[in-house]
Amino acid sequence: MLFIQETKLSLMDDRLINYCCGNDTNLRSLSSPSVGASGGLSTIWCNSFFEKDSDSIHRYYIILQGLLKPLKARCNIINLYAPNDQGERLTILRELISFVHQSNLPTILAGDLNTVLCREEKVGTTFNKSAAKDLKEFIDCLEFQDLPLNGGRFTWANTRKRVSTSRLDRFLFSTDFSELWPNLIQKILPKSLSDHNPVGLFHSDFDWGPKPFRWFDYWAEDKGLVSNIIDCYKQSSGQGIAATLRLCKSASKAWVKAKKGRDYETVQSLERECAEMEDRLVQNGSDPTSRKNLVSLKEKLWGEI
Numbered sequence: 397m398l399f400i401q402e403t404k405l406s407l408m409d410d411r412l413i414n415y416c417c418g419n420d421t422n423l424r425s426l427s428s429p430s431v432g433a434s435g436g437l438s439t440i441w442c443n444s445f446f447e448k449d450s451d452s453i454h455r456y457y458i459i460l461q462g463l464l465k466p467l468k469a470r471c472n473i474i475n476l477y478a479p480n481d482q483g484e485r486l487t488i489l490r491e492l493i494s495f496v497h498q499s500n501l502p503t504i505l506a507g508d509l510n511t512v513l514c515r516e517e518k519v520g521t522t523f524n525k526s527a528a529k530d531l532k533e534f535i536d537c538l539e540f541q542d543l544p545l546n547g548g549r550f551t552w553a554n555t556r557k558r559v560s561t562s563r564l565d566r567f568l569f570s571t572d573f574s575e576l577w578p579n580l581i582q583k584i585l586p587k588s589l590s591d592h593n594p595v596g597l598f599h600s601d602f603d604w605g606p607k608p609f610r611w612f613d614y615w616a617e618d619k620g621l622v623s624n625i626i627d628c629y630k631q632s633s634g635q636g637i638a639a640t641l642r643l644c645k646s647a648s649k650a651w652v653k654a655k656k657g658r659d660y661e662t663v664q665s666l667e668r669e670c671a672e673m674e675d676r677l678v679q680n681g682s683d684p685t686s687r688k689n690l691v692s693l694k695e696k697l698w699g700e701i
Contacts, residue, residue, distance in 0.1 A: 397446065399506040401477035401565075403436030405429070413440060419613070426460070428453050439475045446473070452495075456488050457507075459495065467576045472499055476507030482527050485510060489534040496538050502573035505540070508565050508592070513542070519550070519678060520560030540568040547584040550678075551593045559677045567597045586667045621651045 398417070405412075408427035417423055422442050430436030439458050448462040449470070460473040474492065478485045496503050511527040512518045513535075535542060545551070550561040567582050574580065580599055587593040615621055628643035677686050 397442075397473070398438075398440040399475040400438040400440070401436075401475070401508045402434075403427070403430060403438050404433050405436050405438075408436070408438045413438075424448065426451055426453060426458050428455060428458055431455065435477060437475050437477050439473070454488075454491075457492065461499065461501065469576050470501055471573060471576075472496060472501050472503040474503065474505040474507070476505055476509070478508060478510040480510050482511075482524070482530070485527070486530050489530060493534065493537050496570070502570055502576055503538070503540075504567065504569040504573050504597075506567050506595075506597070510564055512562050512564065517550070517563040518561070520554075520558060521562070535568060538568075539571050541571065541574050542566060542568055543580065543582040545582055545584055545595070548593065551584060551595060552591055553674050553678070554591060561678050565592060565595050567595065586671065588667055615648070615651075618651070621648065624648075624651060 405427075406429045408425070408429075410425075413423065413425050414420075417440060420442070422444055423440060424443050424446075425438060425440045427439075428435075428437040435455065437456075437458050439460065441460075444465065446460070446462055446464055448460050450461045452459040456477055456479060458475040462470065462473075464471050464473075472495075476488075476492070478488060492505075509531060511524065511531050513528055513531050515523045515528075534540075545563065545566070550563050551565040552563070553559075553561045567580075569580075577599060580597055583596050583598060585594040585596050624647040625644050628647050629640055632640040632643050673686055673689055
């Protein structure tokens with residue numbers, strides 16, 4: 397499942413989702429529109445993984461209720477983009493408390509809480525003790541578990557002016573959910589050009605099966621791959637359509653592997669350099685040279701993506 401906050405889109409249509417995630421008839425999605433260029437949410441999932449029974453779409457959250465098929469259990473799944481305003485945020489948190497208590501189902505929440513839980517989760521800006529207390533009471537009231545964040549301390553960084561970092565993004569889940577699915581790991585992922593790091597929730601003991609192969613329409617714009625496909629067609633002449641498709645699939649897989657190797661190596665190298673430079677800025681303060689180098693690295697990264 398994919399939880400997106402702050403889409404800044406009034407409409408997250410199927411074409412955009414298919415472009416980002418692949419044209420898969422098994423995909424399902426629900427979106428909450430942005431207000432102007434502010435906010436916006438989208439939750440995307442595979443029907444083979446989760447079967448929705450009901451939903452609730454709000455400006456600041458999307459709630460799904462249904463069957464989580466790997467666990468054979470019904471649950472709540474919440475995608476949250478909490479307001480910046482503390483009073484509004486507290487209202488939303490109270491709404492969610494009421495919903496979870498009434499539903500009496502295992503619950504998992506993913507999102508941008510727009511506040512931190514303790515002083516150690518924030519560097520470079522003022523710590524709001526009252527807002528942190530609101531979040532702690534929300535977690536305690538629902539008996540949510542907040543896993544340690546693997547791979548880093550912060551999920552958001554602003555290095556444009558005064559350096560500031562915070563842990564705004566997290567997964568939270570109820571005790572009964574963790575009993576259904578123990579050994580979960582919350583891990584920070586590379587953020588590339590965003591000011592937020594994605595956060596992934598992983599289960600190391602679960603066998604997801606082989607990864608399916610999909611052919612995307614835009615691949616046909618690559619002359620090298622098209623030439624390989626034509627060669628496959630010629631080689632399999634007279635052998636039937638099944639033989640032709642097998643050759644085309646093998647050629648496409650080889651092309652994808654080679655292309656990913658070239659492109660990903662460059663992108664990942666630049667992402668690592670950006671992350672290291674941001675860490676340096678956090679540790680050493682607003683160093684003009686480091687900030688200039690970071691801007692240059694991000695310009696290069698833009699050119700590769």
